[in-house]
Amino acid sequence: MMTNLFSSFDPLSSLANLPLNWASTALALLFMPYLYWAMPSRASLAWSSLTLTLHKELKILLGPANPGGTLVFVSLFSLIMFNNFLGLIPYIFTSTSHLVMTLSLALPLWLTSMVFGWLNHTKHMFAHLVPSGTPMPLTPLMVLIETVSNIIRPGTLAVRLAANMIAGHLLLTLLGNTGPAWSKTLLPILLFSQLLLLILESAVAIIQSYVFAALTTLYTSEVN
Template sequence: MMSNLFSSFDPSTEPFLSLNWTSSLLGFLMIPFSFWVTPSRINMLWIKLFFNLSKELKILLKLNNKNNTMMFISLFILILTSNSTSLFPYIFSSTTHLSMTLTLSLPLWISFMLFGWINNTMHMFTHLVPQGTPNILMPFMVCIETISNIIRPSTLAIRLTANMIAGHLLLTLLGETGNKLSMLMIWVLIITQLMLFILESAVAFIQAYVFSVLSTLYSSEIN
């Protein structure tokens, strides 16, 4: 029995960096080298997924340069791998911690802001006042747009963390009640856990997609 419900998300109590933080790389370590060089159906599925994602990101960026989408596709792969490996038992989920998600969102937002305000200053000012805003509401709109712009990295990080930790907490809570149920209810619990596991698998993919798409949208606003 856990002494604390959130202890399942505790990476380590050691004073130094725990190996649990390398869980984001476990997915890449488990993939054999032959997967990347030998054509297969799974390999072709990944290539098709990345190709479609690249086309969608190009539309959002309104650019035709491949290199502009590689960073966001890499971000998608990293988050998807970390979210997927966290579905395995006894594997630490790094994306359930703000220290991980903020590390991804904050540098991106800072780089977007620095590039936009240095190279496209007037364009960034026009984003603070939407077109057609009455003159009396302009000061309020500037405040609202400024606050919404400042909280973007935190909303990205909290959205990913909250969605990943919610399902894991629910699975943990249901699993803790298994030793107190009858045999019939245990089967109901198993079926419920399997359905939640499928839902968490979908959430792991969707949250990686949402994070990368929103990051792409934020970067497109600075041009």
């Protein structure tokens, strides 16, 4: 019996007083297919096809001014997706369900793009605060609204990813804890619903990774 419903997101694992929870993030390096083999495997070919397709998609969003800038966002997508999938494995810490992880990814990228934009494209950044066609009396209000929307962007990115990962995990945990109270005739229904939720969570893991990378790319493209 869990004393706290959210304790499943913060397991106690340590070795010589050294917390090992966040060490699960490095496990992605073990699952990532390497490309130094003479004959690449199907996993390597599938991963190369995925990253190339994502590179083409993000290149359209980023624009022709930064042809190599998509490498950062493809790597960001890979990191988030691997951690999302690792969180679906039992007894592995889900780092992307914590704001410490998601905000650490969103805030530096947003801050560096804002600093670069205000230092190198000051007029463009000021013009972006007032959408075209705005009536003159509404200009101060639009500047305030655009400023607030720009400031809360890293928070919305971080909360969106963490909340989506928490919601599915909580639902799986709640259904799993009610298993002993179910009769034997209803247990197949519970297992089938858990399997459907697991498939849904796998789709959410990919979708949220793409949304995080795509929105970060869009925010970066606005400063160019």
